[in-house]
Amino acid sequence: MPRKIIIDTDPGQDDAVAILLALASPELEVLSLTAVAGNVPLALTQKNARIIVDLAGRQTPVYAGCDRPLTRPLVTAEHVHGKTGLDGIPLPDPTHPLQPQHAVDHIIDTLRAHPAGTITLCPLGPLTNIATAFTRAPDIVPKVAEIVLMGGGYFEGGNITPAAEFNIYVDPEAADIVFKSGAPLVVMPLDVTHKALTSRPWVEGMRALGTPVGQAVASWTDFFERFDTAKYGSEGAPLHDPCVIAYLLQPALFTGRHINVEIETGSELTLGMTVADWWHVTGREPNAMFMGGVDREGFYRLLTERLGRL
Ligand code: RIB
Ligand code: CA
16 A cells, blocks of 8 residues: 655755655655745745656646745755746746645545545645645644655754755744644654765766656756755755655665654744754654654665656
């Protein structure tokens, strides 16, 4: 029985690879994509989500959600993802339609319509949609099987400020709601995604697939990695969001600890920091499986095999 998931996303080249990995994997039933403002404004993240569904040749419904954080102005990341959010390769405008219902209402209705413990939420961007759904319909929180999200950082620090990772930084109030919700949480922070670095041979292997998906993934990675290699001097780009989907498919690829993680929402200096009690010094109740390690070879083997199916 495939695992039912909803992917909440702000595409974003790495979101795109995560979505393609999910759509290529029969172990997962992607009920829908819900777009949120993040890397680029909502008008573009919802359009990009539809472009990705077209590229995969699927009919997965796409919903548009919140166009700004709960209480703060939107911060975007065109400097990383380009003006369109999917820079790297020109792709045709989407033919796949946008669903008329608001993504938050879709999330609420879907969780209410399914038995408890059957739906996993996979947020790949700021947590505005998820937090809004949980606030508007608290009854759905205990029905969530698991939330597996990309966000945060501890040993690795931040990537948008010295203290904060982008997804959490954009909407720290939303992250605070989700991290305090009580829903089972698996977190893929920069500590692990910065170890999931692409390599030249892997990118060329994608191009060598000779498929539209292989070409797109190679081109997106070429574009996306320029930011990280310039900043970190790393060889390759961190494929952040695909770590969420890879965990669902092969959890043994990852290692981490079940610890307490709280979100800074008060200090401007450390706003959006995921304060991870890795050494259990606070006595605060653990609320998240916080990942720190990944089998990079295994991760890319899985990606190559699955993306080769599209
Ligand atoms: O900090 C990395 C995260 O921010 C990724 O999800 C990327 O897509 C952006 O949303
Ligand atoms: Ca993202």
